[in-house]
Amino acid sequence: MSLLVVGLSHRSAPVSILERAALAADTQAKLLQDTLAAEPAAEGTVLATCNRIELYADVDKFHAGVAELSTLLAQHSGVGLDELTPYLYVHYEDRAVHHLFSVACGLDSMVVGEGQILGQIKDALALGQDLHTAGRLLNDLFQQALRVGKRAHSETGIDRAGQSxxxxxxxxxxxxxxxxxxxxxxxxxxxxxxxxxxxxxxxxxxxxxxxxxxxxxxxxxxxxxxxxxxxxxxxxxxxxxxxxxxxxxxxxxxxxxxxxxxxxxxxxxxxxxxxxxxxxxxxxxxxxxxxxxxxxxxxxxxxxxxxxxxxxxxxxxxxxxxxxxxADAPMAADVDRVRGIVADEVAAFGAAQRAAHITPTVVALRTMAADVVAGEVARLEGRLPDLDDKQRAEITQTVRRVVDKLLHAPTVRVKQLASEPGGAGYADALRTLFDLDPETVASVSRADLNDADVKNRGRV
CATH class of the missing domain: 3.40.50.720 (NAD(P)-binding Rossmann-like Domain)
Structure with a gap:
């Protein structure tokens, strides 16, 4: 699955279009419900302010996702798709992350550096959580966007670049x-x-x-x-x-x-x-x-x-x-510092997401190894029934240490490799090499997602 944002703002559309495309609160909720009902999207939320409307989603197909999200925006905004399309922008994966982080810092605001957008991003996340349309990816993304925005305002003078x-x-x-x-x-x-x-x-x-x-x-x-x-x-x-x-x-x-x-x-x-x-x-x-x-x-x-x-x-x-x-307002030197913060945070977020992507596979591998150890120890007990408890415990611990040592280096290294750009394929390689059951990996992912949802809902 991959992050996709389709939207329009004061930078891409005239006020006349933004006015007509404005979404009421109940319309935003219906838009999100329809987004999840659409085949390409697994989760979604909408960021709607006085000068931007953006639909964020986790999709499995880029072209189908763009087409579906654009159609949904047109349907719910009341602006025809043919009329709306020239004003829409599309960001995908790292560029989508970069866009939201820039928005959170006020770099994309009408008045550069204004801080009100942080409250609006928080509201967008809360809406997705309340409707259960925001999953692990969007929870992580929007929580991190809030932290990046706060960091930009605390570490730089971006506030001086513009007012509310x-x-x-x-x-x-x-x-x-x-x-x-x-x-x-x-x-x-x-x-x-x-x-x-x-x-x-x-x-x-x-x-x-x-x-x-x-x-x-x-x-x-x-x-x-x-x-x-x-x-x-x-x-x-x-x-x-x-x-x-x-x-x-x-x-x-x-x-x-x-x-x-x-x-x-x-x-x-x-x-x-x-x-x-x-x-x-x-x-x-x-x-x-x-x-x-x-x-x-x-x-x-x-x-x-x-x-x-x-x-x-x-x-x-x-x-x-x-x-x-x-458009004529002077840009403060602090804007460049904020851009640097955004670039660093985008790289860190991407690395964390790629590393998290392989974690369920590593957990599944270690679970399989633990099952193998348990099975072999049980078989040994059947062949050597006279072992006392101390001997049995020592043998079990020895086998576990051997397995842990064999798995330690490759699992640590595969996490490092997976966190680098282009590292998404290492999870597939690990599953293939060790013949891991895809359903076992998926069950770990679902458990992680449920834990993350509970944790993230408590933060907002």
């Missing part, structure tokens, strides 16, 4: 002015109460806005977020730092129109499939006002009508304009 998408968006709205200076005293409306909206609300609170209104379809979630923000040092989970405690309150979505007329800055990030703020809504809100209205749309598909770009007195920053702005 929220911070970067607010900087674009401030248009060269310090964000804290720009935000001080402003009234903010945050639409949505999920992780991105919570991060935006916390960032605005730290930047000095005077009032924050949280609007959400589930009022209770908005109220919880508003309560946290109102407390001294209040910071939603997942954000860093602490605010001074701002005036914050929650409203239902039906009140968004009224709140829009009073807000100076609006941040929207919901899971809505249609527009939350239309061009007419915005035009009505700015009629007769002198102060400009700043809009930040972090949703995919978009929450705010792109027509707002053409409304006088309104400045809209959305995913599309963020992509254009980030």
């Amino acid at each position: 998408l929220v911070t970067f968006g607010l900087e674009q709205l401030a248009d060269g002015t310090d964000v804290d200076t720009w935000a001080k005293g402003k009234k903010a409306l945050v639409i949505g109460a999920g992780s991105m909206s919570s991060l935006a609300a916390a960032t605005l609170a730290r930047s000095g806005v005077s009032d924050i209104v949280i609007a959400n379809r589930t009022l209770a979630r908005a109220e919880r977020l508003a309560q946290i923000l109102s407390e001294p040092g209040g910071t939603p989970r997942g954000s860093s730092g602490g605010g001074a405690g701002v005036s914050a309150h929650a409203v239902e979505m039906v009140a968004v129109g009224d709140e829009l007329t009073r807000a100076d800055v609006v941040v929207s990030c919901t899971g809505a499939t249609g527009l939350v703020l239309t061009g007419d809504d915005i035009e009505t809100a700015v009629q007769g006002r002198r102060a400009p209205l700043a809009l930040l749309d972090l949703a995919m598909p978009r929450d705010i009508d792109a027509a707002a770009h053409r409304i006088p007195g309104v400045r809209l920053v959305d995913i599309e304009s963020l992509a254009e702005a980030s």
Whole structure:
């Protein structure tokens, strides 16, 4: 089996395609279930963010896997396969590992170095685990990706190469002015109460806005977020730092129109499939006002009508304009160091996976040897019934030592060889040379997989 990823992101597809291809939570679950039902895939999970959709799978056939995963993405995204295919990218085996590790480090993000992607990778793994679609390979891969991402942020200054998408968006709205200076005293409306909206609300609170209104379809979630923000040092989970405690309150979505007329800055990030703020809504809100209205749309598909770009007195920053702005952002020298970390970690992961691939065969070989020893000792006892317990134990130990010494060097060496590139064939050679039962090897693999699943589920 081999790792395959098929996906699209802000690097390969225009925002219009990403918007249409966005997957709701229930659609992601159905996609994974259908992926495992497809013949080429043994396990799978999906990484879906505001600017990427990637389907990871362990497949036994490359071409069939690419065709099947591409078809499934098209079916569940609602974008026709012919239209979607030009924007899809495919990574296989080590290149797929390299891609995910780069994503985890923020190298493939719209804003280089942003750390929010680590939480999204963790969510992707948790989804696969909850649905039992992520097996040993994807558990190992995504757990290692999380460690690589954390290592990159702790050992380098990759964070300096870019900011979070929220911070970067607010900087674009401030248009060269310090964000804290720009935000001080402003009234903010945050639409949505999920992780991105919570991060935006916390960032605005730290930047000095005077009032924050949280609007959400589930009022209770908005109220919880508003309560946290109102407390001294209040910071939603997942954000860093602490605010001074701002005036914050929650409203239902039906009140968004009224709140829009009073807000100076609006941040929207919901899971809505249609527009939350239309061009007419915005035009009505700015009629007769002198102060400009700043809009930040972090949703995919978009929450705010792109027509707002053409409304006088309104400045809209959305995913599309963020992509254009980030293309001009300077690359920090630390990016090269992170690339080196990724390269080293990819090599280490590949070696570990290749070594793990031969482990069931080695275990099966040693099990067979132990059975041979037990059989020969039993036969000896039948021929020499007068042996006492001490003699019998000494003979048994001697035979075991002989077998262990004979197997030690070749099993250690075969593990070393198997961990090197191109070493996958050594497991087959070992099975052939010692005539090992394939079912015995498979049973060891299944036992290892079950143990790994229990262990990995406990880590997330």
